[in-house]
Amino acid sequence: MAREEFDVLVIGGGVNGVGIALDAASRGLSVALVESSDFAAGTSSKSSKLIHGGLRYLEQYDFKLVREALNERELMVSTLSPHLVKPVSFLYPLQEKLKERTYVGAGMALYDALRGFKRALPWHKHLSQKRISEIAPSLRLDVITGGYQYFDAQVDDARHTMSIARTAAKYGAVITTRTRCDELVMKGKRVIGAQVTDVETGNSISVKAKTTVMAAGVWTDPLYKKFGIKPGYAVRMSKGAHIVVPGDAIKSETGVIIKTDVSVLFIIPWGDKWIVGTTDTDYDESREEPLASRDDVSYIINQANRVLEPKLRREQVIGVFAGLRPLVSTDPDSPTTKLSREHVVDSQTPGFVSIAGGKYTTYRVMAEDAVNEAINHLRKIVPDSVTETLAIIGADGYSALMNQIPRLAKLYGVDELTVEHLLNRYGSLIDEVLSPAVQRTDLLDRVVPDLPYLNAEILYAVTHEGALSVDDVLSRRTRISFEAKDQGLSVVDSIAHIIGEVLGWSAKERKASIAHYRELISRQNDILIQAKEVTEKVS
Ligand SMILES: Cc1cc2nc3c(=O)[nH]c(=O)nc-3n(C[C@H](O)[C@H](O)[C@H](O)COP(=O)(O)OP(=O)(O)OC[C@H]3O[C@@H](n4cnc5c(N)ncnc54)[C@H](O)[C@@H]3O)c2cc1C
Incomplete structure (x- = not known):
């Protein structure tokens, strides 16, 4: 990132940021993306997980939004991401x-x-x-x-967002998590890149870009303030x-x-x-x-x-x-509740574009709009967006594989329900997920007895999906954090063991990742316990 000058630098790895990276990369632009935490760590892992037109927006006469979202719903179910x-x-x-x-x-x-x-x-x-x-x-x-x-x-929103990021990387985007954008680099009145910091090492570099696109969701206002740029809207x-x-x-x-x-x-x-x-x-x-x-x-x-x-x-x-x-x-x-769910693209400073609002469902349209605006700052001819027909990784061959579940179950030595579970999370990448289990059959064991996730998925989360902590794995690569009765606390050690081996963790790093997850969960649990006490008093 420090060496190249990119056409587009994206700030934020939520669904909109990764969507922008994919749109831009698939038009032939050189792209970098920085995400300060993990893919979908903000709003994009905490939605209601519906890909919908929004029945209730009809009552607000927002027909354009509904029509656009229904079109996206159709594209995702049939072409872009039918496995997810x-x-x-x-x-x-x-x-x-x-x-x-x-x-x-x-x-x-x-x-x-x-x-x-x-x-x-x-x-x-x-x-x-x-x-x-x-x-x-x-x-x-x-x-x-x-x-x-x-x-x-x-849709599993966090998985979908991460899969778009991987697709963008497949088309050449340079993508990094745990990398925070701290300030913009200016040349006169023009933004020519950003100063970014690796939050794990503290190392800071300057990334050069002809256009910087901010897709920072609820972080938009504080970042505008930090950058000293006057926003055209508030979030x-x-x-x-x-x-x-x-x-x-x-x-x-x-x-x-x-x-x-x-x-x-x-x-x-x-x-x-x-x-x-x-x-x-x-x-x-x-x-x-x-x-x-x-x-x-x-x-x-x-x-x-x-x-x-x-x-x-x-x-x-x-x-x-x-x-x-x-x-x-x-x-x-x-x-x-009355605020519009439509999105806004703002670009009042040369070399800088920001986008916010909208819905998860319309991420692709938002990305296209943001890149169209970014192109105005590039002064070169760029092809139209191709994402309307660009399937995300794992989609290719999914329906054929769904027709072959009995064969795949035999091939991998797992039951048919497990094959279905894997196809609906990885699509045609199932082979990549299960191939390490040929040598290590323990990878075919479940992580938690009453949830369908396999140890092979935990390993894959770090080898292929960019997970860097126990929280990344339990909260976003899997959804054990809200699906398991104990939020996965009984398996944190084995998770940390599997991922720590790949990430080369010391005992201290392993402990720290476990402790971080325990703290997050204990804050959530405190609230649940309090809620229970209040109800008991009321009833
Ligand atoms: C409760 C709820 C339910 C919803 N339900 C639905 C639904 O069912 N269907 C639907 O279509 N939509 C739904 N939505 C809306 C949808 O989830 C959001 O519109 C969408 O996820 C926003 O994505 P985003 O990429 O703009 O923001 P985010 O996902 O928040 O991404 C912004 C990213 O920027 C990163 N970032 C912040 N500062 C920096 C920095 N300095 N440097 C680098 N990175 C930075 C953050 O870490 C974050 O990952 C729902 C929203 C909520 C809250």
Whole structure:
């Protein structure tokens, strides 16, 4: 990075930053990306994990946003990342027979129509109360008169973001995590690169770039301030929390969406568990570590219990996570739920572009817009974006491999469910993940008995996916941090052992990585325990 002069330097390794790196690299530009923590360590690992048009934006007449997002949903499910982005069904329960049914039905028809002639996902349908009792026995039939079933898609956001980063690297982008951008390098009024620091060694270098693109999400405002550049917009933070509960806490074959006073609440199938959320509250505390508060957990459970029987109980909560929405704002007084989910590209200083806002679903469009703007600073002819047809790594051959699960199970000596699990995380890279297990059969053992992850995946996280700590592996390469009842605390030693061997850790470094993860989890757990105490008092 210190040697070359790049066409584009990207600040931030969330979905937008890595999307920009891929867009730019695949147009033939030379690209570098610096991420101060880990891929998706900010908002991009803490979303509701839905690739959706956003049914609720129809009520805000935001048809352009919905249409654009539905187009992206279609591309991801069918072409760009079918191994990672999967259709998921939702039930919208109705509480009244005529007026609500007509109103919601019209919204559903519009939602389906806005995707045009593309049809990767089924059309919505009306369900009678009787049918609901069959497919979602946990829904309260005393308040639900019928419902609509419609389809969206879901993704493991952190895995998807990291996979885009790897795809960008495949097309030549130079990408580094644990590297913080500290200041911009100026020549007169022009930005000609940035001073970046390796946060693990403290080494600092200057990276030369014709254009620097900032995709720093909720860090945008403080970075603008640090760089001494006047921004054309501000980013407000809104916190959204989720809880995770076991599969048997809710008996349903479909996800559920319910309207709340301020927004919507999703009950989302997540493997054999449920993710329930989210909240939407103004936030001005630590950007690095947003935590779900006692009130967040109570709110989510109370909202879900409006339609559930038996009711969710606090002690069923396995894990929580909270993220910060980077909402573009010009009016400091507007409530965050009313702020536009559209994105803004800002470029008022030569050699510098910034982008923020939008949704996870529209990362590709945002990246294209940011690179189009960056090109204006390059003074050279650059091809149009090609990402609309550029599949991310692992997508190639995925559907053929899904048809060969029995053969692959025999080939690798694992059961068919494990093959399916691996194909849905690595696609056609499955061979890369499992080949070390030919020599070491212990790599085919599960990390945690009741979760499908294999030791081979932990090894692969450090050999191929850029993981550098116990937290990277448990929180983002796998989702053990919110899927395991003990957040993976019982396996931190074995994880540290596997990854430490590859990273060449000393005993001290191994201990430090474990301690760091334990601290993160204990702060989360404290909040859960407090939440439990409060409920017990209330009930
Ligand atoms: C609760 C919640 C639910 C959501 N649900 C959905 C959903 O279901 N579907 C959907 O489409 N969207 C959803 N979103 C929105 C979506 O998650 C975000 O729009 C998206 O993840 C933002 O990505 P980003 O790359 O802009 O920001 P981030 O992912 O936050 O990335 C910014 C990166 O910049 C890095 N950085 C900061 N400072 C520096 C520096 N000095 N040097 C280098 N790097 C730096 C950070 O470490 C971070 O990794 C949700 C958001 C929230 C909060």
